[in-house]
Amino acid sequence: MKRTLSFSERRPAALVVTGTCLVAATYGLVRLAYGLFLPDVSASLDLSDRLAGWTSSAASLSYCVGALLGLGADRAPRLVVAGALATGAVGSAGMALAPDRGWFAALAVLGSAGAGLASPGLVGLVDRVVPAADRPRAQAVVNSGTGPGLVAAGVLALVLLPDWRLGFAVSAGLTVLAGAGVLLVAGRGATYAAAASGPAAVRRTAPPVGRLREGRGESWRFVVALAAPAVGALGLGAASAAVWTYGRTLLVAEGAGATGSTVGWIAIGVGGALTVVTAGVLGALRPQVAWGATVLAVAAVLAVLAVAARQLPVAVGACAVFGWAFVAATSALIAWAAEVRPERAAAGTALLFVTLVLGQAVGSAVVGEIAARADLAVGFGVAAGTAALAAAAGLRGRRARG
Numbered sequence: 001m002k003r004t005l006s007f008s009e010r011r012p013a014a015l016v017v018t019g020t021c022l023v024a025a026t027y028g029l030v031r032l033a034y035g036l037f038l039p040d041v042s043a044s045l046d047l048s049d050r051l052a053g054w055t056s057s058a059a060s061l062s063y064c065v066g067a068l069l070g071l072g073a074d075r076a077p078r079l080v081v082a083g084a085l086a087t088g089a090v091g092s093a094g095m096a097l098a099p100d101r102g103w104f105a106a107l108a109v110l111g112s113a114g115a116g117l118a119s120p121g122l123v124g125l126v127d128r129v130v131p132a133a134d135r136p137r138a139q140a141v142v143n144s145g146t147g148p149g150l151v152a153a154g155v156l157a158l159v160l161l162p163d164w165r166l167g168f169a170v171s172a173g174l175t176v177l178a179g180a181g182v183l184l185v186a187g188r189g190a191t192y193a194a195a196a197s198g199p200a201a202v203r204r205t206a207p208p209v210g211r212l213r214e215g216r217g218e219s220w221r222f223v224v225a226l227a228a229p230a231v232g233a234l235g236l237g238a239a240s241a242a243v244w245t246y247g248r249t250l251l252v253a254e255g256a257g258a259t260g261s262t263v264g265w266i267a268i269g270v271g272g273a274l275t276v277v278t279a280g281v282l283g284a285l286r287p288q289v290a291w292g293a294t295v296l297a298v299a300a301v302l303a304v305l306a307v308a309a310r311q312l313p314v315a316v317g318a319c320a321v322f323g324w325a326f327v328a329a330t331s332a333l334i335a336w337a338a339e340v341r342p343e344r345a346a347a348g349t350a351l352l353f354v355t356l357v358l359g360q361a362v363g364s365a366v367v368g369e370i371a372a373r374a375d376l377a378v379g380f381g382v383a384a385g386t387a388a389l390a391a392a393a394g395l396r397g398r399r400a401r402g
Contacts, residue, residue, distance in 0.1 A: 011185060012130040016138050018181035019122045020145035022081070025178040026088040026115040028149015028269060029156075029171035034059065034108055035245045036153050036265050037164040039252050044164070045101040049249070053368020055105040056245045059112035060361035066116025067354040071347050077124030078186055080117050085179025088114025092172035096165045114175065116357070119143075120350040123334065125186050127345060136338070140279040140331040147272020147327055154266030161258060225340045226348055228393050229291070229333055230355045235390025236295055237359020238366070240326055242302060242383035243268070245364045247319070250376050254309040264312075264319040271323025275331060282328055287336035292394035294332060297325035299387035306380035330356070
């Protein structure tokens with residue numbers, strides 16, 4: 001009896017740890033590692049900037065499909081997480097084995113779906129397992145896993161490049177381990193946090209019969225309530241695509257070399273990991289305020305990279321700020337969704353992340369076209385302006401809430 005109780009008490013912390021590892025794997029080691037390894041993949045498989053951009057756009061759409069499937073995370077979060085494990089691991093292993101650019105592109109698209117499934121699945125599990133008072137911080141910590149994942153990917157790159165194939169193979173193995181850990185910790189049982197929280201909690205997580213019967217008016221109100229954060233997410237996605245797809249490519253083009261550009265990528269991961277330190281401060285702010293501040297920081301970083309990427313210390317520092325600002329902004333999106341519709345936090349998160357990555361799909365293609373027709377730095381300048389506009393959505397959302 002004591003042993004079961006002890007495990008029950010440790011379960012929330014264990015879920016946060018394993019969930020953070022799964023985000024690190026599906027985002028940092030699979031989906032976003034595409035941009036990290038892109039210069040070496042391009043040299044090996046003859047992947048042009050334009051084709052790389054369109055592949056990244058297709059991968060973003062695949063992420064969106066995964067996130068939309070994750071809308072059922074409030075009912076079956078373990079199944080959604082299992083899907084994240086399967087698609088992330090198979091996609092990454094397939095990229096490692098791809099014989100040509102066609103197969104590589106197709107498997108990069110598949111692997112990206114794993115991250116789309118992971119986010120709503122983990123939001124649903126945290127919502128079930130972690131006590132209500134601890135959920136906001138738990139969600140922010142799990143979401144910050146992107147940072148450690150980027151650091152791990154960067155370290156792999158430093159050790160293994162130009163052998164990008166082995167890098168993706170290792171990523172596949174780590175994705176399997178992280179996903180299995182989450183499924184093991186979550187278990188098969190009912191809602192643990194709800195079971196200890198009385199009738200109100202049971203009602204909160206009961207089978208959503210009422211949701212299945214909700215009318216068109218209620219669905220429309222749900223969409224309208226998310227309009228402001230969705231507009232902001234679309235803009236942030238389009239702007240951030242410049243870094244995620246072409247950040248290392250820009251640094252290499254500006255003379256950073258393989259090592260210097262990889263250090264810049266690691267700096268993004270370190271910055272993302274530091275959001276754990278600032279989670280308490282940002283969590284105390286209204287989500288709209290946290291959103292505005294962090295997205296403005298993204299805009300400033302993109303402007304710096306557009307004009308000063310040749311100065312490596314400046315570029316590395318900018319990359320660190322970008323990692324912190326982007327991950328913190330996505331945590332603000334999760335909090336924003338929970339504030340707007342707390343009873344549908346997982347669904348709201350999925351919709352906002354879909355919108356963000358749709359923006360990345362557009363941004364990757366646009367920046368790739370700008371690079372092909374003009375210059376990559378020009379594309380970063382356009383992305384900076386887009387991020388500044390996205391930050392304004394927080395002000396709009398604040399007024400609407402008021």
